[in-house]
Amino acid sequence: MTDLSLYILDLSFNSIEAGSTCIEISIDENVYKNLLSIAIKDNGKGMSQDEISQVTNPFYTTRLSRNVGLGIPLFKQLCDLCGGNEFLITSNPNEGTFIKGTMNYDSIDLPPLGDIVKTISILLMNDVDINYRHTYNNNEFIFSTIKIKEELGPISFSQNEIRKWLEDYLNNNLNNIRR
Amino acid sequence: MKSLEDLKKIRDEAARKLQMRDSKDGFRIVVGMATCGIAAGAREVLMSLVETVGLYELDNVSVVQVGCIGECALEPIVEIFDSQGNRTTYCKVHPVDADEIIREHILKNKVIDRLLIQNYRK
Numbered sequence: 001m002t003d004l005s006l007y008i009l010d011l012s013f014n015s016i017e018a019g020s021t022c023i024e025i026s027i028d029e030n031v032y033k034n035l036l037s038i039a040i041k042d043n044g045k046g047m048s049q050d051e052i053s054q055v056t057n058p059f060y061t062t063r064l065s066r067n068v069g070l071g072i073p074l075f076k077q078l079c080d081l082c083g084g085n086e087f088l089i090t091s092n093p094n095e096g097t098f099i100k101g102t103m104n105y106d107s108i109d110l111p112p113l114g115d116i117v118k119t120i121s122i123l124l125m126n127d128v129d130i131n132y133r134h135t136y137n138n139n140e141f142i143f144s145t146i147k148i149k150e151e152l153g154p155i156s157f158s159q160n161e162i163r164k165w166l167e168d169y170l171n172n173n174l175n176n177i178r179r
Numbered sequence: 180m181k182s183l184e185d186l187k188k189i190r191d192e193a194a195r196k197l198q199m200r201d202s203k204d205g206f207r208i209v210v211g212m213a214t215c216g217i218a219a220g221a222r223e224v225l226m227s228l229v230e231t232v233g234l235y236e237l238d239n240v241s242v243v244q245v246g247c248i249g250e251c252a253l254e255p256i257v258e259i260f261d262s263q264g265n266r267t268t269y270c271k272v273h274p275v276d277a278d279e280i281i282r283e284h285i286l287k288n289k290v291i292d293r294l295l296i297q298n299y300r301k
Contacts, residue, residue: 001218010217017246063213065249071214118226122212125229126244151183152190158242159193160233165186 001074003114004038010071011040011099012123018044018097022129022146027116029105029136035085036110037102047091055089075101082107117170124157124166139177143170205239206285207260208232212244215251220274224255227274231281240285253299259284269294 001007008025015023020042028037047055054060056076061069072089079087083104091097103110116134123130124145132143145157148166157163210216210225225244232240248256253270257280260266267290269280276294283289292298 006217006222009212009222010214013212013217013246063247065247066215066251069214074214074218118222122222122225122244125242148183148186151186153194155190155193158229159196161189161193161196162186163229163233165189169182169186 001078001111003111004036005114005116005119007075007078008038008040008116009119009122011075012042012119014071015040015042015044015097016123016126016128018042018046020044020096020128022131023123024131024133025120026133027113027135029113029134031105031137034105035102036105037086037100039098039100041096041098043096046093046095046097048093052089052091072099075099078109078111079103081109116174117167120170121157121163121167124163127156134174134177136177139179141173141177143173205241205262208240208242208280208285209245209258209260210242211246211248211254211256211258213247213251215247216254216256219254221255223274224257224272224277227277228257228280231277235281235286237281237285240281250296250300253296256296257294261288268296270296270299 001010012023012025022043024041026039028035030036055072058068058070058073061067063069076087079085079101085104086100086102088100089097120130120132129145129149134141152162155162157166208228210221210228212221212225225242229242232242248258250256250270255272257269257272258266259269267284269291272294279291283291
């Protein structure tokens with residue numbers, strides 16, 4: 001994976017596979033504390049304690065098309081490489097899953113954030129709600145699709161014009177918090 | 180700067196277009212978006228396909244995301260289903276191939292040989 005937004009996309013697909021209707025994505029960038037953390041929380045079917053203990057094993061997967069599962073192991077490896085500050089999964093059956101990793105901001109192994117807007121845009125084509133929170137030092141941007149969907153009515157985010165608007169809106173706001 | 184106010188205007192325009200939409204006799208473009216696909220660049224391929232479908236204003240084409248197709252080494256994989264359910268599988272697709280896929284396969288019904296998975300499987 002070449003950037004963090006791809007890890008986020010991959011982990012969020014786990015949430016979609018688990019039947020989530022709402023995914024909360026938080027990115028915290030704190031240059032002063034030298035920390036970058038990524039957290040994803042969903043309301044999918046969750047995992048048992050037994051499953052949690054296995055998901056970081058690359059040879060564990062629930063899918064049938066192949067017998068390796070690399071999404072979570074890759075993310076854990078990244079956290080370990082970039083300072084090993086924090087890697088956490090909590091989950092309960094029927095209560096959703098929470099996954100969080102914290103990396104050193106100045107780690108040479110930390111990939112760039114990448115195009116988080118594309119990641120959100122693609123996730124929204126899957127008919128899930130997204131609550132997105134991004135902080136950069138003291139600046140914060142919060143975005144929720146729930147309110148926007150009320151405005152849209154039957155129109156979906158996959159519609160070209162809506163997708164374009166969304167991408168512009170997110171790009172503008174994300175640029176703003178970096179000012 | 181795009182605001183929430185702009186969204187309302189765009190929404191009404193999009194609603195008008197949606198009413199004219201006719202999805203019969205359409206194509207379904209499926210992109211593998213599991214870890215293997217994402218790591219190989221499937222996100223850019225998917226975005227490129229979505230944007231190209233938008234550029235050509237094709238109302239009979241839907242771009243769909245799926246998980247792992249089981250040929251991880253040949254990702255990014257794009258499958259095209261026509262209205263009869265015939266399947267064509269393209270592999271090692273690059274974002275720049277999106278235009279050719281739409282122009283040749285979707286618009287002219289011509290299969291693109293160099294991307295066919297049959298030519299890569301040993």
